[in-house]
Amino acid sequence: MLDLKFIRDNFDKVQEAVTNRRDSIDLSQFTSLDAERREYLADVETLKAQRNRVSQEIAQIKKEKGDAEAKILEMRDVGTQIKELDEKIRQVEDALYQIQTRIPNIPHKSTPVGSSEADNKVEKSWGEIRTFDFEAKPHWEIAENLGLIDFEGGARVAGSSFVTFTGRGAKLARALINFMIDLHVEKHGYTEVSPPFVVNRQTMFGTGQLPKFEEDLYHSDLDDLFLIPTAEVPVTNLLAGKMLSGEQLPIYYTAYTPCFRREAGAYGKDTKGLMRLHQFDKVEMVKFVDPETSWDEHEKLLKDAEDVLQALELPYRVLNLCTADIGFSAAKCYDLEVWAMGVQRWLEVSSCSNFESFQARRANIRFRRGKSAKPEYVHTLNSSGLALPRTIIGILENYQQPDGSVRVPRVLQQFLGTDVLK
């Protein structure tokens, strides 16, 4: 969420951001609503000031056992006017809020302006794309042949795009989670947290999933609770409403959680295999930092995510997402894409974003730079590190061998207890 005053003072900039993002939000009402609000506010506050003053006088008169009946009658009328004006203000503020909470973040100056994902900028590539002297199989064939995944079982118990990992497949997932968490905790200095997988409405609002993206979330009507689409949601909101001190920053958290996404609007897309699931595992990193350091922290965060892919020796590339492809709350976002030999595609395994104060303002996460300094919003960042299913695709397809077996990346061998899946 952007600051109301910022929107007012930088209206052209906000409009430009909305346009560059290909966002459909209509800003045309904003200026008049904002002016209307302040007009009403001036009126009602004058009346309230009068009421406060006269109420004092009434108290004084009563104390002196005088007759305050005339003033009380007068104020009764003022009270009615205040009620009417307050109602008008409520309506105007409601309309304003609808707009304000749906305005996306302003892209950072280094975010390329573009009109589609084709305009994303490849920042770097790492690792060598292997060449096979046999025909590479897609991961679903490899997984089925080796008994790592029960696709039908997942569909039977929940529906399409739900899968069940079985046997060494399940252990591979667990090995990856342990490997990633250990790496972030021991090498990168993060604190592990294990948050709730279900959150309330306020929490979903805090990170920007609501109000715009409700249809993408699983929801329990009975309790008005949501299944998390990413650990970012509970972990970022862990500090919602907090006043931190400058010395506490930066705070680094890492968490494993399952992620639940309805993928509304993506029906029929990537239906085969592990490419797009309603439920998947992910290890996430979340940072709370001093605004002055957030762009350095963003680059460090990217490196922490890259470390996972490098350790797994998977070829990948880093994309700087353009304005049309970047997430609602992000000012800048790198996507990490792993190359998958079997399906011959780059697959997104991580998004590494800087939200600046956008989420902190929604979730009210502040800090004081000095002991008696004014409160400021922290900057929040997060990155997958990494999403499991597509990482597993990368491993299965890139490490497959002519006989159908799959070599285990060196760093996973100790977690998995073997160097080959066959």
Added chain:
RNA sequence: GGAGAGGUGGCUGAGCGGCUGAAAGCGGCACCCUGCUAAGGUGUUAUACUGGUAACGGUAUCGAGGGUUCGAAUCCCUCCCUCUCCGCCA
């Protein structure tokens, strides 16, 4: 699920219709004092919105939302959360 207690500033914690944006303490800041120096004294110290170039005003905020009243932290209603006990269950 049943019974009770409670939610107040950066923190602890009073207040229970007007003199309370809010006592006291802690913490912070400024200055002063001091041959008891991790001591003492004095002052100061919330946030948001809004008006104003500013100085400085106004309004709101005591879990959230309604209500009663000239006036609500204080009374009433609804909801949320926390704690204790009981029940149930991993």
